[in-house]
Amino acid sequence: MVEVLVHFVAPALVGVLIGIASGLLGIGGGTVMVPIFRLAFGMSATMSTATSLFAIIPTSISGAISHVKGKTCIPALGIAAGLGGACLSPVGVWLAQLSPDWLVMLAAALIIGYSAINMFKKAFKLRPACQPVAEADASASSDDSPLSRKQLLQGAAIGLVAGLASGYVGVGGGFIMVPLMLSIIGIPMRKASGTSLIAVMILAIPGVIEQGIIGNINYLAGIAIVIGTIPGAVVGARLVTKVPERTLRLLFGCFLIVAAVMLVLNEVGIFG
Numbered sequence: 378m379v380e381v382l383v384h385f386v387a388p389a390l391v392g393v394l395i396g397i398a399s400g401l402l403g404i405g406g407g408t409v410m411v412p413i414f415r416l417a418f419g420m421s422a423t424m425s426t427a428t429s430l431f432a433i434i435p436t437s438i439s440g441a442i443s444h445v446k447g448k449t450c451i452p453a454l455g456i457a458a459g460l461g462g463a464c465l466s467p468v469g470v471w472l473a474q475l476s477p478d479w480l481v482m483l484a485a486a487l488i489i490g491y492s493a494i495n496m497f498k499k500a501f502k503l504r505p506a507c508q509p510v511a512e513a514d515a516s517a518s519s520d521d522s523p524l525s526r527k528q529l530l531q532g533a534a535i536g537l538v539a540g541l542a543s544g545y546v547g548v549g550g551g552f553i554m555v556p557l558m559l560s561i562i563g564i565p566m567r568k569a570s571g572t573s574l575i576a577v578m579i580l581a582i583p584g585v586i587e588q589g590i591i592g593n594i595n596y597l598a599g600i601a602i603v604i605g606t607i608p609g610a611v612v613g614a615r616l617v618t619k620v621p622e623r624t625l626r627l628l629f630g631c632f633l634i635v636a637a638v639m640l641v642l643n644e645v646g647i648f649g
Contacts, residue, residue: 385601385604387417388413388417388598388601388602388604388605389601389602389604389605390605391413391602391605392432392601392602392603392604392605392606392609393605393606393608393609393612394605394609395409395410395436395602395605395606395609396436396439396440396605396606396607396608396609396610396611396612396613397609397610397612397613397616398609398613398629399436399437399440399549399551399574399606399609399610399613400439400440400443400444400570400574400609400610400611400612400613400614400615400616400617401570401613401614401616401617401620402551402552402555402570402613402626402629403440403551403554403555403569403570403571403572403573403574403577404492404548404549404551404552404555404573404577405433405436405437405543405548405549405550405551405574405577405581406429406432406433406436406549406606407426407429407430407433407543407546407547407548407549408488408489408492408548408552408633408636409632409633409636410428410429410432410433410547410602411425411426411429411485411489411546411547411548412485412489412636412637412639413602414428414429414595414598415482416639418595418598420595420598421478422478422479422481422482422485423473423474423478423481423593424593424594424595425547426473426481426485426545426546426547426593427470427547427585427588427591427593427594427595428547428593428594428595428596428598428599429547429548429599430543430544430547430548430581430584430585430588430594431585431588431589431594431596431599432599432600432602432603432606433543433547433548433549433577433578433581434578434581434582434585435603435606435607436603436606436607436609436610437549437551437574437575437577437578437581437610438578439606439607439608439610439611440571440574440610440611440613440614441455441571441574441575441577441578442611443610443611443614443615444570444571444572444574444575444614444617445571445575447571447614447615447617447618449567449568449570449571449614449617449618450568450570450571450572450574450575451524451564451568451571451572452572452575453523453524453529454524454528454529454532454558454562454564454572454576455532455571455572455573455574455575455576455579456575456576456579457529457530457532457533457536457576458532458533458535458536458539458554458558458572458573458575458576458580459536459575459576459577459578459579459580460533460536460579460580461532461533461534461535461536461537461540461580462536462537462539462540462543462550462576462577462579462580462581463536463540463579463580463582463583464537464540465537465538465540465541465544466540466541466543466544466580466581466582466583466584467544467583467584467587468540468541468544469540469541469542469543469544469545469546469584470544470545470584470587470588470591471544471587472544472545473544473545473546474591476545481545481546482641483641484545484546485546485547485548485637486637486638486641487637488542488546488548488552489633489634489636489637490633490634490637491552492552492633493629493630493631493633493634493637494630495552495556496552496626496627496629496630496633497626497627497630499556499626500623500624500626500627500630503623524562528562531561531562532558532562532576535553535554535557535558535561535562536550536554536576536580538550538553538557539551539553539554539576539577539580540580540584543577543580543581543584544583544584544587549577549580549581550576550577550580551573551574551576551577554569554572554573554576554577555569555570555573558572558573567617567618570614570617571614571617574610574614
């Protein structure tokens, strides 16, 4: 009974929280899943990143569908970024196979920390008032016109960077794509989150196939997490117009920093 709770019920409950963050912020959830698989399940670095990449696909699909229905995404841009990322995702997996465990986890910790810093920066720029994401972005941008060919090419380039990171450390790459879509392409946050999830569900596929062929994926652990992330992502996507972004980013940023620190401490032997 205890084993069932530890290996299935607890991961599913954690998965709900991961899914909500995924649907709301446009991240695949790998920045949280990699530390969980590494520390809670005792997986190797390679298996942690591979299993995370596997779980990211159904999570992002769930959130992306909700964003498309709610019209809080730009499908064409998401597809462009996803196809760009799919080109380099297998390269990231290949590089991970050549790297020692500690280097993969160090890269994961650095990427998670970078993600946290970006969240803090965005949060501190926002007003502390309880202003929903959609309202805040609507004041900054109300342009819903079709994207130009240049913007779609920029999206594909952004996807290339995210795809390499996705394959190497088992993250979806949304934490890279969202801020770049905001700063380079200029779309509002309410559209960037959903657009990122569309890209994530595409760019992760080649890496997952490659990891599956190699035999690095722990399917049972991945499914246990996904049971929670799928409904969680739907909830997160629906909350994108209601939850104050500032508060959520501050809390999630703190969690990411803790996760990054725990990964580093684990690799140097603090946890045995």
